[in-house]
Amino acid sequence: MIIVYASKTGFTKKYAAMLSEKLGLTMMDVKELSKVPKESEVLYLGWMKVGKVQGLRKMKGYKVVAICGSGTGRSAEPSEEEVKRRNGLENIPFFYLRGGCRPLRDLKGMDKVMLSMFVKAMRKNAEMDERQKEAVEIILHGFDGVNEENLIPVLEWAEKRIS
Known part of the structure; x- marks a missing residue:
């Protein structure tokens, strides 16, 4: 194998x-x-x-x-x-x-654009659940x-x- x-x-x-x-x-x-x-x-x-x-x-x-x-x-x-x-x-x-x-600040090109839009949309949602909050943190700070x-x-x- x-x-x-x-x-x-x-x-x-x-x-x-x-x-x-x-x-x-x-x-x-x-x-x-x-x-x-x-x-x-x-x-x-x-x-x-x-x-x-x-x-x-x-x-x-x-x-x-x-x-x-x-x-x-x-x-x-x-x-x-x-x-x-x-x-x-x-x-x-x-x-x-x-x-x-990787943290959002380290990304380039379309990945950075798409994830930035995703974070912005998620943050607008006032009823973010724990999974969404965690996803935003992971994107912003890396994991x-x-x-x-x-x-x-x-x-x-x-x-x-x-x-």
């Missing part, structure tokens, strides 16, 4: 490195996909945007045996079931990994939720699969 990952800000790559070390598996950036043999089983990790696992389309034709989606929320947003539906993962194991994001404990379900699954 090979670990293939797509990481925009480095949080998903951290998880790929942890899994590679713990499982003794090779990890490769999705940008190096041409080096991955088509017959190899792949554990794919990608960052999430609006419930879509980024880079996953590039894996068409490869033997993807499980998917990990990395996002900033405490749980998959939208729900895990909806993430699976949006990504066509009905028959494949999916694991959500809480990742992180690193990468933690080995988050990998426990993936490791348990992979160890059964490998043995």
Whole structure:
């Protein structure tokens, strides 16, 4: 099995490195996909945007045996079931990994514009719930939720699969 990952800000790559070390598996950036043999089983990790696992389309034709989606929320947003539906993962194991994001001041281009608009819209909502407040704080100040404990379900699954 090979670990293939797509990481925009480095949080998903951290998880790929942890899994590679713990499982003794090779990890490769999705940008190096041409080096991955088509017959190899792949554990794919990608960052999430609006419930879509980024880079996953590039894996068409490869033997993807499980998917990990990395996002900033405490749980998959939208729900895990909806993430699976949006990504066509009905028959494949999916694991959500809480990742992180850089502070808004460090972002550039369209990411900065879109997240600035999102924060402004959220702040206008006088009835913000705790999840919305947390989301605004995370966007403004950044957050690193990468933690080995988050990998426990993936490791348990992979160890059964490998043995």
